[in-house]
Amino acid sequence: MGDSSRFAAAAEDDTRAAIMRATYDALTSHGYANLTIQRIADEFEKSKSLLYHHYDGKDDLLVDFLRFMLEHWEAKAECREGQDPRVRLEALLDRVAAVELDEETAAFTAAMEELRGQAPHDAAYREQFTEHDRALRERFAAIIAEGIDDGAFEAVDPAVTAEFLLTTVNGIRIQRVTRDDDGGVAAARAELDAYLATRLYRGEA
């Protein structure tokens, strides 16, 4: 690829990143149900017509947003090689299912669960959430496999344990934004920690 087309590709990337940033801000401010292309445009420095040039509508844009989030997640290498697998596992759980969320993260989590609520009737959303779940499950499974190799973890089936951890994370995510109480997150996390101590960590049971 020549220099000019390389530049064009980079400019394209910049535009997409700017649209994605505006989408994040609009989702966090308005949620999915009240989101419009106009509200994304309000957060966007460039022209609204650029949004329509790139996307067929709100849902097309949001599906690309989910794709972008996943690329971002997968590109971010875990810079923790050599760290204790148990420390890494707990850091990951704290990242994806923290007991306390700041206001912005809570608003964004609520919007993500609204998007997930589109997946039962929309194949494009369903594909994205299938991939989001796969990425997190693989991250769990890799840490568990390493812990088993190290002798720090019991010889469980990493794929099964990872799917179970993912299921508890998805349960926490949906409960915390769809209930009037705290979603039972503190209790669920406490029991998840007890489960890990009993079933996974060696020399703890």
Added chain:
Amino acid sequence: MGDSSRFAAAAEDDTRAAIMRATYDALTSHGYANLTIQRIADEFEKSKSLLYHHYDGKDDLLVDFLRFMLEHWEAKAECREGQDPRVRLEALLDRVAAVELDEETAAFTAAMEELRGQAPHDAAYREQFTEHDRALRERFAAIIAEGIDDGAFEAVDPAVTAEFLLTTVNGIRIQRVTRDDDGGVAAARAELDAYLATRLYRGEA
């Protein structure tokens, strides 16, 4: 209450039950996103105007549907007094988070998760799902407390364990209808059973 007003109340109940049945059928056929009052009316033997007489619109009707489901659930006494708490716990898990679902139950589960996806931005839905979660959590906690009294279960905190079980159930429910694969349900249930054997059932670990 005199006989005539008692009859009026029963007729009112019959109409509500008929509307609820029509709503269940329409939700199972069309899901939430494609649901209209007309589609509920299509499943309803009486007149569409009766629906508008009772409800302000689709969401008002669906919130009452969630209320009706919960009343139905709470009224249905568990006719299993004296049964082994472990058998009762596993029967309850099979009822709310079965590994395999028939087509109708799968379609209804998908619709329920779409309704739950309204809860982040709609307080009336959020109130209903808070109550649905409370009811299931209390059912879990009651069985766990009985198992502890019997000496069949370890002396866990029933409230904490019940919230954790609820979280895994909600994770299974959302995953199974928002992914292209099987939602990891079989793996999650297998590990949930292993968790119960290790943490809850006495003489299994």
